[in-house]
Amino acid sequence: MNSIGLSRTTTLRLPPALGRHAGLAAVLLLICLYLSLRSEVFATTPNVVNVLRQVAVMAVLAAGLTVLMAAGGLDFSLGSQVAVVVAVVARLLESGAHVVVASICGVLLGAVFGLVNGLVVTVFNVAPFVTTLATATVLDGAALIAMQGQSVSAGGALTELGTGEVLGIPYLLLIAAVVIAGAAATLRWTRFGRDALAIGGNAVAARLGGIAVPRHTVALYVANGMLAGLAGIMLLSRLGAASPGTAGLHLELTVVAAVVIGGTALHGGNATVAGTVLGVLLLGVVANGINLLQIDSFYQSVSVGVVLLVAAVVNQLRHRGRH
Amino acid sequence: MTDRPPARATPTLQMRGIVKSYGGATALRGVDFVARAGRIHALLGMNGAGKSTLVQILSGAVAADSGVIEVDGAPLTHQGPRAARAAGIATVYQRRTLVPALSVAENLMLGRLPRRRRVVAWRDVHDRAASMLADLDLDLDPQTAVDTLGPGSPTLVEIARESHRGGRILILDEPTASLGGHDAALIHRLVRQLAEGGTSVVYISHHLDEVIDLSDDVTILRDGHVVLTAETASTSAAEIVSAMVGTTVVNERPPRPARAHTPVLRIEGLAKPGRIADLSVTVGAGEIVAVIGPAGDGHEELFPFLSGMRSGYDGKVSLRDEQIRPRRIRSSLRSGLRCVTGDRLGTGLVPQLSVDENVTALHPRARRPLMRWRQLRAAAGEARARFGVVTLQPNPPVAALSGGNQQKALLAKWLSGTAVSACLLEDPTGGVDVRAKAEIHTIIESLAESGIAVLLTSSDTDEVMRLADRVVVVRAGRAIAERRVDDLTHDALTHLLLGGSQ
Incomplete structure (x- = not known):
């Protein structure tokens, strides 16, 4: 993505963005270097493909969330939306629905969740944090209800999607790449994306300038919901079954962490999909490393939190330096 | 106004030769200003005359480039808002600095709530607030939240707080700017009362009637200079206005033909x-x-x-x-x-x-x-x-x-x-x-x-x-x-x- 910007220095923010992500990229490289020295498995093709397959779901969610956060929004319920979609699609498949029908249902379901979030945020003016925390809690429960507390097998219908590949590239990774490119292009090349940045930067000025702020915000939440639907199908295809505790709030926290680590501001007006990708990769590599080095998996949560805290402090210091 | 100290009373506050410039623009070019105990001194000037810079220097928010500030004859050696406050200079800005959700009593004692055994003593808070309000003849309930008060009352609360904190030189920056006659009258009464108690008041206003009615002295700034300083009684509205406006026309108005506009x-x-x-x-x-x-x-x-x-x-x-x-x-x-x-x-x-x-x-x-x-x-x-x-x-x-x-x-x-x-x-x-x-x-x-x-x-x-x-x-x-x-x-x-x- 960085290469797009190099030709036109006047309007693209990417050359400074290169420097902006240099620190994060360096940290990622150092961790990769360390892991490839400590473990023979890390740098092998199967492991790399495996890591990328694992982070694909997170990347889809994080890419959408980056655009939403550009507009000053926030969605804590994406992971829980994924959980419900996984459960519902699995049940549909189990009851014999065609895979395409089930998948469309999954995406539409996500859209409905996004619509609810967006309407509550815009019509009642409830803070996005509170709204989506509430819906996340509701949806976490709804997912358990949908699978009645038991694992639901998706059968073999999605196996091809979950394990297949073209030219050695897994489908899941391809989908993630398309979504990431789409998010980056939206922010950069569409009025929709530029308006999102304007809303996040100064909502009053955006409204007075004729941007339909509520409609725009709802559209962003719906788009995020649809991506959650897509992510749910991707996750189900990888796992083969829906089981209690899949996805949910903890997935979402990781996604938010990835976006923030990437350097997107919580208050909106500024967003970077490139940073988000680096953030997702960093968390994916750290999780993989903990696995490979046979460190107790309890430390994974600790590591995510520490990385997030350090990244947030660094972003804040850099922000302060600019003023 | 006859029972106020005479104009020659020892100055409480004296500023001499205050100069301040921002970048290339000079806001104050050698201002002298004197405020005496028990007198209300109005400070006037058009936009950009230097009033707000002078207020900021007095309150310690910005430092003067040169000049002397003396309080009770002693030069103010330290700079900054704390030093100004310690010297008894209190400022009530145009924007209220109260906490809207807290009560009048809490706002009056913000940061200094009376405590017993490290726990806030609520009875003391309310009693003390009630007596502060009574001392100043203010008809306010100490337990009301500030955001439910009428338009003028928050200003009264803030003036009372600053005076109670030991503000002997009280700077009021357009305290009646957006108020109607009744609320403004309440503020005038409070200001007069504080002056009678010996506080020296620096009163910034855009309302000429108010200035003539309320103040003992008046100083007018224009382009960073003091162009007039006098006892209010010895001047007139016309003199004040022409001092504020001056004779030089800054911007030429190009001739524009009068025409009928649809x-x-x-x-x-x-x-x-x-x-x-x-x-x-x-x-x-x-x-x-x-x-x-x-x-x-x-x-x-x-x-x-x-x-x-x-x-x-x-x-x-x-x-x-x-x-x-x-x-x-x-x-x-x-x-x-x-x-x-x-x-x-x-x-x-x-x-x-x-x-x-x-x-x-x-x-x-x-x-x-x-x-x-x-x-x-x-x-x-x-x-x-x-x-x-x-x-x-x-x-x-x-x-x-x-x-x-x-x-x-x-x-x-x-x-x-x-x-x-x-x-x-x-x-x-x-x-x-x-x-x-x-x-x-x-x-x-x-x-x-x-x-x-x-x-x-x-x-x-x-x-x-x-x-x-x-x-x-x-x-x-x-x-x-x-x-x-x-x-x-x-x-x-x-x-x-x-x-x-x-």
């Missing part, structure tokens, strides 16, 4: 309880009409009303005889009405976005579903050239520009399109330097020449005299006069604005 923008019966009552104004094509009022007065409601930023107004707007609903922002933009805020970074521009993107935000060619950066840059280039936006880097975030360039970018954003038929400009040269101000005036004139109906709100008489064809004067939320500017002198306009019989 009415374009019509506002009828704008009202909001407590802020503005029944304001009507019509602006013709190519005409510049100013609505002027003292800072903080009801003319400041025009922007939030007409732009659709806030609701809760009564009043009708029509553009070329078609009614407009300001709250429907998109359709009122489509009909050719543009409202340019006076708060450029707060409600006008998107600070982090680039200059090019800001100035083309309403540009039809630049705003397609798929961005075309090349076209956007071209459109931005035209707008920048027309409005004189100059940047050092090719296209920095708009927040990085100087105030004057931000203001031009703001005008470019809202007015560079072709479909503009009427605009509201709120305080279009607020906080910009003299050169940028002159350039912006030229821009506004050329807008009018192209046939746009220009409505202007301002608190700046210079600007109104320089630009407007007609002026509507608002005071205490009412339109009190409408005049052709050609029939007015600067002094006469200042009189209308500030009151005081001629």
